[in-house]
Amino acid sequence: MQARSPTTAPGGGGRLSVLQRHLTAVPLSGQVSSATYAPNFCYTLDNDLLTTEQRQFYEENGFLVIKNLVSHKDIDKFREVFERVCKKELTAPGMVVMRDVAIAKSEFVPDQKAITKVQDFQELPELFEYCSLPQIVQYVKCFTGPNIMSMHTMLINKPPDAGKKTSRHPMHQDLHYFPFRPADRIVCAWTAMERIDRSNGCLVVLPGTHTGELKQHDYPEWEGGVNKMYHGVRDYDPSLPRVHLTMEKGDTVFFHPILIHGSGMNRTAGFRKAISCHYASSDCYYIDVKGTTQENIEKEVIELALKRYGVEEILLKDAWMAKGRLVQGERINL
């Protein structure tokens, strides 16, 4: 097992509580020397899986790519299930099948290929299997701790751009959608279902932005239209370095919910596929987003719930409470 050496936390300020937490840190199994403590780590928890270098990388950058984590066999299975969902051979309560706005608002008769994403598949065991894969969950635990809930599930099928650049996903922070905290105990696992690079719209991240605050999000002013609820960060420093994550089939990136990220347009003829799950520690607690920057997304979710299910008087947190599922450990608050 590797010894954890102290490292410098990014961002600087606001680390007092983190420090206090680590002053009472438990030594890692088998070792009692001070080298086993990680006094300045706050975005990762002590664990037996990540190397010091991997922990340090996530602490500083807010993401970590693990190569070849999901087998091609599993991915091929998820792809087949997705195709059956598109053909309406499979369905599940709460699952949302979404078309790209350019297709949804055109005269084009949509076939199965018109689907841009399937969301909330927590009741479809054939896809939810992804969220329970032991090799994913063991990494998730390094960020959330042992009580793990899946909160948000997506299979993204980024279509060939219809010419209006609507296949892009604007730069955003996932925490904008989440009425639960603390942010550091939330993590997304996102697995490439094929080779993904700049040509088909890979993930683009602004390393280190996870140390910042949740920012105001609105619809970007894009001429060609924007997909429903694809809010973007109103303003971020455009001079910040961006990293394009080229990934091979099965590679998985774990990232922090405050990390600013998006994805580019798909310039190829293929449908770029990725599957993802956002996890949170069940120790997280719900917050009231009234009076915060998240009020605008709550309003849209409430409107949609009314339109789709006829439900009134719900809060953003009620929607999340309904779709969260325990993956490991004990369900505590969420």
Ligand SMILES: CCCC(=O)SCCNC(=O)CCNC(=O)[C@H](O)C(C)(C)COP(=O)(O)OP(=O)(O)OC[C@H]1O[C@@H](n2cnc3c(N)ncnc32)[C@H](O)[C@@H]1OP(=O)(O)O
């Ligand atoms: C960490 C989380 C990050 C994220 O998840 S960000 C993205 C979150 N986005 C969502 O959750 C949206 C999920 N999608 C949906 O709820 C539905 O697909 C959506 C957009 C409401 C459409 O619902 P359906 O009833 O299935 O579709 P429909 O064909 O009957 O159309 C109803 C009205 O909606 C419009 N629509 C359909 N797809 C759209 C799209 N992609 N973007 C914008 N508008 C869209 C459609 O044109 C129609 O509008 P109208 O009523 O004719 O004015």
Ligand SMILES: Nc1ncnc2c1ncn2[C@@H]1O[C@H](COP(=O)(O)OP(=O)(O)OP(=O)(O)O)[C@@H](O)[C@H]1O
């Ligand atoms: N005009 C724009 N306004 C807002 N966001 C944009 C704009 N153009 C691109 N983006 C967003 O920036 C991110 C990455 O875009 P970027 O231009 O770096 O990559 P790309 O379009 O995939 O590839 P390339 O740079 O090779 O054209 C995506 O999230 C995309 O949605």
Ligand SMILES: O=C(O)CCC(=O)C(=O)O
């Ligand atoms: O383009 C993608 O696959 C990522 C989309 C994304 O970041 C999101 O849905 O939150």
Ligand SMILES: [Fe+2]
């Ligand atoms: Fe995102």
Ligand SMILES: [Mg+2]
């Ligand atoms: Mg571009």
